[in-house]
Amino acid sequence: MEFNDVILKRRSYRSYLTKEIEEDKLNEILKAGMHAPVATGSYEKLRIVVLKDEKLLKLRELLVKNLGKDPTYNSPTLVMIYHKGDNNDLANLDAGCVGENIMLKAKNEGLGSVMIYCVKRFFNEFDELKPYLKSDEFNFMVSIALGYVDDQTTRDVSHKIEVIE
Numbered sequence: 001m002e003f004n005d006v007i008l009k010r011r012s013y014r015s016y017l018t019k020e021i022e023e024d025k026l027n028e029i030l031k032a033g034m035h036a037p038v039a040t041g042s043y044e045k046l047r048i049v050v051l052k053d054e055k056l057l058k059l060r061e062l063l064v065k066n067l068g069k070d071p072t073y074n075s076p077t078l079v080m081i082y083h084k085g086d087n088n089d090l091a092n093l094d095a096g097c098v099g100e101n102i103m104l105k106a107k108n109e110g111l112g113s114v115m116i117y118c119v120k121r122f123f124n125e126f127d128e129l130k131p132y133l134k135s136d137e138f139n140f141m142v143s144i145a146l147g148y149v150d151d152q153t154t155r156d157v158s159h160k161i162e163v164i165e
């Protein structure tokens with residue numbers, strides 16, 4: 001895909017087919033995440049956890065049990081980004097950079113994505129979900145739903161950011 005198309009046509013999708021992502025595609029997408037810029041080059045502070053099949057089903061069951069809904073849009077894959085150490089600005093910025101690379105590469109591979117932050121609130125709120133806040137000593141930052149898109153409809157947003165020159 002043309003670079004400009006990847007940038008301009010990436011959107012957040014919130015409806016997915018159950019079709020699994022091919023392993024080679026998923027690996028390419030994760031590799032893109034690993035090539036994101038990270039503060040001070042401290043890549044060892046980041047960890048990507050890929051949830052699919054039974055592991056993702058378990059998380060979804062707990063989300064639905066506690067919230068009455070699935071905020072991860074039933075995607076076949078959920079990429080969870082964790083960061084070691086202080087949950088500070090740099091940790092959030094690093095996770096954002098890794099996440100954006102993942103979403104852009106997904107677009108290039110013909111897949112849809114959406115960054116999902118709201119689950120962090122639910123992980124904090126419900127005891128059964130608290131284990132997802134940690135992966136060993138790494139702290140949960142943000143997740144990304146990935147998959148083949150069922151419905152191409154996206155929310156109407158303007159993509160205008162004020163620029164002052």
Ligand SMILES: Cc1cc2nc3c(=O)[nH]c(=O)nc-3n(C[C@H](O)[C@H](O)[C@H](O)COP(=O)(O)O)c2cc1C
Pocket residue numbers: 010011012013014114115116117118119154155157
């Ligand atoms: C840091 C961050 C957190 C987000 N969290 C959520 C979320 O929890 N749930 C959701 O449906 N979308 C979430 N989004 C997606 C945004 O709503 C979306 O990117 C924005 O509305 C622009 O639309 P677009 O991605 O289709 O261009 C998040 C996006 C970012 C960058």
